[in-house]
Amino acid sequence: MPRLLIQLRAKRLVGAAMDLRLSDSSRVCIVGSGPAGSFAALHLLDQARRQGLQLEVLIFEPRDFTRPGPAGCNRCAGILSSRLLRGLEELGMPLPRQIVEADVQSYALNLDGKTLRIERPDPHRRIVSVYRGGGPRLGQGEPAASFDAYLLTQACARGAHHVPVRVRQVIWQERPVLQTALGDYPADLMVLATGVNSRAPLAPSFGYQPPRTTVMAQDEVLRPPTWPDDQVHVFFRHPPGLIFGALIPKGRYLNISLLGRRLTSDTVNEFIAAQTLDADLSAGYTSLCGCTPRVAEGAAPRYFGARWVAVGDAAVTRLYKDGIGSAFFTAQRAMHTAVHQGISRRAFHTSYTPYCRGIAADNLYGRLLYRLWSFTLHTPPLLRAWIRALHQEAAPEGGDPTGAPPGAAPDRRIHHRILWGMFTGDEAYRDLFRLALSPRAIAGLVRDWRRPQ
Numbered sequence: 001m002p003r004l005l006i007q008l009r010a011k012r013l014v015g016a017a018m019d020l021r022l023s024d025s026s027r028v029c030i031v032g033s034g035p036a037g038s039f040a041a042l043h044l045l046d047q048a049r050r051q052g053l054q055l056e057v058l059i060f061e062p063r064d065f066t067r068p069g070p071a072g073c074n075r076c077a078g079i080l081s082s083r084l085l086r087g088l089e090e091l092g093m094p095l096p097r098q099i100v101e102a103d104v105q106s107y108a109l110n111l112d113g114k115t116l117r118i119e120r121p122d123p124h125r126r127i128v129s130v131y132r133g134g135g136p137r138l139g140q141g142e143p144a145a146s147f148d149a150y151l152l153t154q155a156c157a158r159g160a161h162h163v164p165v166r167v168r169q170v171i172w173q174e175r176p177v178l179q180t181a182l183g184d185y186p187a188d189l190m191v192l193a194t195g196v197n198s199r200a201p202l203a204p205s206f207g208y209q210p211p212r213t214t215v216m217a218q219d220e221v222l223r224p225p226t227w228p229d230d231q232v233h234v235f236f237r238h239p240p241g242l243i244f245g246a247l248i249p250k251g252r253y254l255n256i257s258l259l260g261r262r263l264t265s266d267t268v269n270e271f272i273a274a275q276t277l278d279a280d281l282s283a284g285y286t287s288l289c290g291c292t293p294r295v296a297e298g299a300a301p302r303y304f305g306a307r308w309v310a311v312g313d314a315a316v317t318r319l320y321k322d323g324i325g326s327a328f329f330t331a332q333r334a335m336h337t338a339v340h341q342g343i344s345r346r347a348f349h350t351s352y353t354p355y356c357r358g359i360a361a362d363n364l365y366g367r368l369l370y371r372l373w374s375f376t377l378h379t380p381p382l383l384r385a386w387i388r389a390l391h392q393e394a395a396p397e398g399g400d401p402t403g404a405p406p407g408a409a410p411d412r413r414i415h416h417r418i419l420w421g422m423f424t425g426d427e428a429y430r431d432l433f434r435l436a437l438s439p440r441a442i443a444g445l446v447r448d449w450r451r452p453q
Contacts, residue, residue: 020344029187033061036312036327037193038151041160043335057160065149069137075293077257082125084325101250102129136220136289192310213294217258217267220288238274304348319366321425366429385449
């Protein structure tokens, strides 16, 4: 009999855990109000409204995102993909013009002293740059319009409440309890949106571990008057360990973002010297706001449980690119799960995990794509063939080695599309990798490989 009672009780507990759901007046506490946190609030309120559900949504964030420099910045290059811009419009939040620092029309690929212009393959796929905070610490004039501040304002306008205090720790007392200097906040659901550059305040009992990360090097400089305000310049190879370097126009400034191995705060100086950029920067390189942020390279080992879920970088993000877009869509899927399937561990496992695993699987193709690009860079005959293919695709007249006739639609410029997708993160790595190995792409490279120099 005791064994039977224990079994019945265990079944009831399991059933109760499976049936955990949000209801009217449920409290949802979101830790962090970078894009992931604000997106979580926006999606949650949108889904709850559609279901006629009244929720208390609290966003805990001690920073003021309107302040220049590290005090208001989430340390990011601030490139927004077209899929993110479409998502914002679907939420009824088209990006205000004052938030946009640059409408990127092209990328300039710098190789061995030569520059190749990579045009936007599809004029309808808009790419823009923004400031996450109020601009560089030593910036001139008024602070920049902050993208993160805009998102938080929108979330509050739609029903969320901003609690301007740091969460010291989240403990478990039959549910998550957020401990702050203002007191304790029990939550029916806790959303972790701290990213990877802040410590996640979850107690060890949650079993959360952050994703594996690598370090970037970033800085801001004044944009010379002759520097294009709609073109990103990209660099490779130098200094040693560099995977990808970019100079991104942002209004009066240029953002320098470097991705690689073993980068330090001195890497920006080494990069400028190695690429001989001192002359291009007119008055020389003057640091306005340097930092070495971390970016996630994988998924967190465990990113959800009963009554809690991580979104954005704290859970999983796209490899190297479109991290803000990943924050939008992971938050969307997690909050849809919470409203429609429930807030149990099983609900998140059933509905949220497949989406996150899809991102992780696509990142494997991204790694292969970056290795393929690295191999191309270090194989002179192949690199020459690739460059010729790019020139042929851009030529207004003459044959196209990819098989696209003169004047063909821009999205048939295969090699332009591959590079644009890699630089911006605006297309799935899986699609780009398959495109790179497609018969049409390979035929074009072989044709140019055999062509006499």
